[in-house]
Amino acid sequence: MKPIALVDLDDTLFQTKRKVPHLSEDDLVLASVATNNSHSYMTKTQLAFAQWLVASTEAIPVTARSSEALSRVTIPFNSYAIVSNGAVILGPDGKPDAEWHDIVAAELRPLESYFGDLLTAGTAKAAELGVSIRSWSVMEGDLATYVVFKENEGDGSRLQEIVPIIHENSGWVRHHNGNNLALIPPVISKRLATEFLIDRLRAADPHRPVMGYGDSVSDFSYLSLCDWWGAPSKSQMTDLVVSAISR
Incomplete structure (x- = not known):
């Protein structure tokens, strides 16, 4: 075994x-x-x-x-x-x-437009702060799973400044490690x-x-x-x- x-x-x-x-x-x-x-x-x-x-x-x-x-x-x-x-x-x-796909997809499909809102809000916040970033939804097939932000010029230390864009969303995870900030829904x-x-x-x-x-x-x-x-x-x-x- x-x-x-x-x-x-x-x-x-x-x-x-x-x-x-x-x-x-x-x-x-x-x-x-x-x-x-x-x-x-x-x-x-x-x-x-x-x-x-x-x-x-x-x-x-x-x-x-x-x-x-x-x-x-x-x-x-x-x-x-x-x-x-x-x-x-x-x-x-x-x-x-x-089996796992069906469980996750049922929760993610309703969030597709909200992922777009997060990317737009994060980009706007970064522009306001003068931080050059790139961002995208992580796709698995045709399913958007979570969103990611990275600095274009820097080590990612300023990414934490855009975290407040999801403070009102209970259960979301803000995972920041190096030059990677992921905003992840509870599912x-x-x-x-x-x-x-x-x-x-x-x-x-x-x-x-x-x-x-x-x-x-x-x-x-x-x-x-x-x-x-x-x-x-x-x-x-x-x-x-x-x-x-x-x-």
Whole structure:
């Protein structure tokens, strides 16, 4: 019986080269090809960990990446995958799980015009503040799942200034990590998708161990469902824990 391993990807198993400037090309392994040439790389240690996960567990990515972006990852996952922050569960055949799709689509369809309003409001707020941004709805097929804002010139530190545009919307998640601000409706949740999938995978064996790995504070949402969890030593999550115990 293999344990289930739920694992975030970006900044957990790999990262862009700019985040490891002290390493040479020989120290890195290509992990994901990017359309904008900002490829992601694994260190040799991350590669060994990823290889162990795939060989020893039922390794399941839990990622903000879309289905398309996941397809550009070089790690040979061969089970389920939770993508677009939980909006889609891909089966081992790479196709969206129909049962989960129906659950999510019923909640998302009525929000399509509101996503457009959020993008317009966010762009207007950024212009007012003099912040150059780009933004879009993350699509899975013909289904808009959540919206994303990134700075065009900067490290993303000013993105937090446009967060108030959803303060009145109870239940929405404002996920800000680096140059990425995602505004996510309540139905889209790594936790909800993970809970759904764990229940399915444990149907035959309710005592099957579940491990989880992530780097972002927002990953606590699904890691708390696991029997054990961990984080990279250099991560938002580790910084939070170390800060708390150092007080």
